[in-house]
Amino acid sequence: MNGSAHTTSTALDIHLKRGPAGLGFNIVGGVDQQYVMNDSGIYVAKIKENGAAAQDGQLQEGDKILAINGHELENLSHTAAVDLFRSAGEDVHLRVLKRPPLSANGPASSRPDGESSSPFMTNAVITVALVAGLAFILYKGLGAYRRRF
Incomplete structure (x- = not known):
């Protein structure tokens, strides 16, 4: 891997309204729990069925969350990032780097490189x-x- 998993991705602003089950997704990553080699960012691990994120439909597993309500998530521990999500309030603004789409004409591997x-x-x-x-x-x-x- 070249250390830049999202070089061809696009940033997107997503607004979610916290539901009874929270925002409806799980995160991985952080400076203490790198999910992608050479990248301490926070990533979407799982979208929960019928949660706020699933109903909105824009956030996908593998997306990198750059910021929540204006707070950048780079160089944070996993716990610090979780705390930001928990205290974000009812209306949440996410700045997300979309994972690159898999190309139908790409290599046989399901992942680049x-x-x-x-x-x-x-x-x-x-x-x-x-x-x-x-x-x-x-x-x-x-x-x-x-x-x-």
């Missing part, structure tokens, strides 16, 4: 491989232990 669809998936694969290796070592070690008696 073949980047992983999720850093969590990469971590999961590495974790499974490590656990399998550890299990193999333990199995072989216990087998040798059993043979002594």
Whole structure:
């Protein structure tokens, strides 16, 4: 990945009215929990069904939220960003960098430059491989232990 995930994206202003279930989306990212390599921004992780964001229809998973009610989100911890969202009031103005649309004529990869669809998936694969290796070592070690008696 080249560190600039949104070079061809466009910024958009979105106004949401907080509903009974809040704004209707989850966020990821921050300086302490980078979601995109070399980018400490705040991203939309999930749009909740029937929430304010889903009903509005403009905000999409993968969009980068640049500001909320004029407060820029760059260089904030995840917790600080969550606090801004919680205290934003009923009428919320978001400045959003839209994720680039996937091109039908693009590469076979679903992401530009073949980047992983999720850093969590990469971590999961590495974790499974490590656990399998550890299990193999333990199995072989216990087998040798059993043979002594």
